[in-house]
Amino acid sequence: MKISDLDFSPIDRLGLKLPAIGVKFDLFRPTDCPQLPMDAKMSLCEMFRMCQDKQEPFYFGKDNEETCVGKCVLGMEQFPGSAVSGQIGQRLGVWQDARGNRNVYRNVKLLAKDSCNFVRFCPSGKLTFLPDVLVLTAPISVGEKIMRATTYATGMPYRSVSTAVMGCSWFLTYPYETGEINFILPGLVHGPHGRHLWDENTMIVSVPFQWIPTFLASLEEMPMELSGHESKEKYYSEFEGILADLAEEMKNI
Numbered sequence: 001m002k003i004s005d006l007d008f009s010p011i012d013r014l015g016l017k018l019p020a021i022g023v024k025f026d027l028f029r030p031t032d033c034p035q036l037p038m039d040a041k042m043s044l045c046e047m048f049r050m051c052q053d054k055q056e057p058f059y060f061g062k063d064n065e066e067t068c069v070g071k072c073v074l075g076m077e078q079f080p081g082s083a084v085s086g087q088i089g090q091r092l093g094v095w096q097d098a099r100g101n102r103n104v105y106r107n108v109k110l111l112a113k114d115s116c117n118f119v120r121f122c123p124s125g126k127l128t129f130l131p132d133v134l135v136l137t138a139p140i141s142v143g144e145k146i147m148r149a150t151t152y153a154t155g156m157p158y159r160s161v162s163t164a165v166m167g168c169s170w171f172l173t174y175p176y177e178t179g180e181i182n183f184i185l186p187g188l189v190h191g192p193h194g195r196h197l198w199d200e201n202t203m204i205v206s207v208p209f210q211w212i213p214t215f216l217a218s219l220e221e222m223p224m225e226l227s228g229h230e231s232k233e234k235y236y237s238e239f240e241g242i243l244a245d246l247a248e249e250m251k252n253i
Contacts, residue, residue: 001130001213002130003127003128003129003130006130006212006213006216007216007220008020008124008125008127008216010216010217010219010220011124011125011136011216011219013219013220013224014136014138014142014145014146014219014224015142016136016137016138016142017138018052018053018137018138019052019055019123019124019125020123020124020134020135020136021048021051021052021121021122021123021124021134021135021136022120022121022122022123022124022127022129022131022133022134022135023048023119023120023121023131023132023133023134023135023172024119024120024122024129024130024131024132025074025111025115025116025118025119025132025176026059026116026117026118026119026120027115027116027117027118028117028118029059029061029117029118030059030118030120032057032128032129033057033058033059033120033122033128034057034058034059035058035059035060035061035064036058036059036060036061036064038063038064038065040064040065041065041067042066042067043066043067043068043070043168043191043195044060044066044068044069044070044073044074044119044168044172045068045070045167045168045191045192045195045197046067046195046197047060047070047119047121048121048135048168048172049197049198051121051122051123052123052137055123055126056123056126057120057121057122057123057126057128058120058121059118059119059120059121060118060119060121061117061118062076062117062118068168068191069083069166069168070168072110073108073110073111073166073168073169073172073173074110074111074116074119074173075110075111075112075113075114075115075116076114076116076117078113079105083105084102084105085098085102086098086099086100086101086102086104086105087101088101089101089104089164089165092165092190094164094165094190095164104163104164104165104166107163108163108166108169108170108173108174109169109173109174109176109177109178110169110173110177111173111176111177130209131209131212132176132208132209133171133172133175133176133206133207133208133209134206134207134209134212134215135171135172135204135205135206135207136204136205136206136207137186137198137202137203137204137205138202138203138205139199139201139202139203140201140202140203143183143203143205145224146205147183147205148222149215149218149219149222150181150205150207150211150215150218152218152221152222153214153217153218154214156181158183159180159181159182159183160182160183160184160185161174161180161182161184162182162184162185162188162189163189164188164189164190165189165190165191166189166191167184167186167189167190167191167192168191170182170184170189170206171184171204171206172206174206175206175207175208176208176209178208179208179210179211180208181205181206181207181208181211181215182205182206183203183204183205183206184203184204185202185203185204186198186202186203186204187200187202
């Protein structure tokens with residue numbers, strides 16, 4: 001599949017205030033966009049948010065500085081013993097003790113060591129590459145439409161997996177490594193919450209490359225607004241009408 005085979009315009013139906021971002025994990029240095037300035041000092045999730053704000057593509061490299069655990073999540077560096085022993089989260093007040101914090105490192109999905117040297121971020125409307133993960137942020141009212149599109153053609157259940165820290169792993173590397181669509185609430189994760197990166201009512205939905213074509217096709221086809229969501233009265237009226245119609249049709253079996 002080529003980038004020209006995909007039409008990302010159905011995303012416009014959502015009316016997102018912040019653009020969807022395509023993310024690519026590269027071994028080799030990208031040539032289709034500029035590098036993050038070398039004097040920039042920010043976390044991986046802050047880079048993602050910067051791409052949403054500036055609405056321009058760029059890449060982050062192993063030679064750039066990263067202020068949190070992003071390079072460890074990307075397999076560029078290893079976690080120090082003081083981290084994997086559970087010392088940090090305990091001192092932040094997130095966990096009761098170090099042993100609770102250690103469970104995070106047993107569950108997060110990290111990229112294999114030295115498998116990623118660069119990460120590209122690009123708004124969906126300017127993509128020149130097939131993203132490994134397509135990430136959308138929206139208030140829950142719009143997130144309902146996004147999640148409905150992820151399951152519209154398949155009926156697969158919604159799934160949300162996260163921990164109280166390392167949110168970047170759950171919306172970037174987890175969906176890529178597992179092939180599973182994931183959504184998280186950044187307000188429940190220490191870093192995005194503390195950095196005030198998104199409004200409290202925000203959800204982040206990550207669609208891995210295997211699901212992007214299905215997601216886009218569903219987003220184009222499905223109804224954006226459901227009559228049963230307009231009011232409680234319309235919900236009950238529509239549902240009762242469907243049941244009555246089915247009961248009538250069943251008489252002919």
